[in-house]
Amino acid sequence: MDEKRYSKLQFVVESAWGIEIDTDFLSADYAQPKFIKNAETTKTGHLELCRIEPLRAGLPSFSARWDRDDDVIDVDLEGNSSDRRSFAKRSPGFEGHKTKKISDDPRTHRVAIKLPTGDVFRGTITLRGLGLGLRLQGQITLTGECRCELIRANDQTTD
Numbered sequence: 001m002d003e004k005r006y007s008k009l010q011f012v013v014e015s016a017w018g019i020e021i022d023t024d025f026l027s028a029d030y031a032q033p034k035f036i037k038n039a040e041t042t043k044t045g046h047l048e049l050c051r052i053e054p055l056r057a058g059l060p061s062f063s064a065r066w067d068r069d070d071d072v073i074d075v076d077l078e079g080n081s082s083d084r085r086s087f088a089k090r091s092p093g094f095e096g097h098k099t100k101k102i103s104d105d106p107r108t109h110r111v112a113i114k115l116p117t118g119d120v121f122r123g124t125i126t127l128r129g130l131g132l133g134l135r136l137q138g139q140i141t142l143t144g145e146c147r148c149e150l151i152r153a154n155d156q157t158t159d
Contacts, residue, residue, distance in 0.1 A: 096121075
């Protein structure tokens with residue numbers, strides 16, 4: 001998302017917390033995933049949750065971020081432009097740009113990153129919460145946490 005488009009949105013995701021990463025497989029060429037403490041949304045609307053960095057030069061890095069439009073976690077390859085496009089389009093041998101949601105509460109996504117040279121990472125990323133914002137006017141944004149309780153039609157409420 002670009003900065004101009006993001007600035008026009010009325011409802012925005014401002015932050016994330018309670019980020020947990022459960023690793024099933026990690027290539028020996030990569031360091032353990034590092035989550036971003038107190039992740040905050042950038043001016044372009046990206047909310048980076050964690051990074052997977054190579055241990056040697058010449059390999060791409062990966063950034064897992066919240067995708068507001070699809071309500072999922074996306075993984076971006078950071079490397080040469082040809083590999084970035086191939087990864088995003090899921091060209092043969094490239095996998096992992098889109099994750100699979102396996103739970104809504106808490107938000108848990110299955111991540112499987114693969115390059116033509118082999119698997120990079122398999123595991124899950126869980127978000128315990130998202131900080132939502134409402135733009136009232138220009139640059140003013142209200143943010144906070146909302147906890148809701150579902151009441152069925154036949155239930156009696158108590159005051």
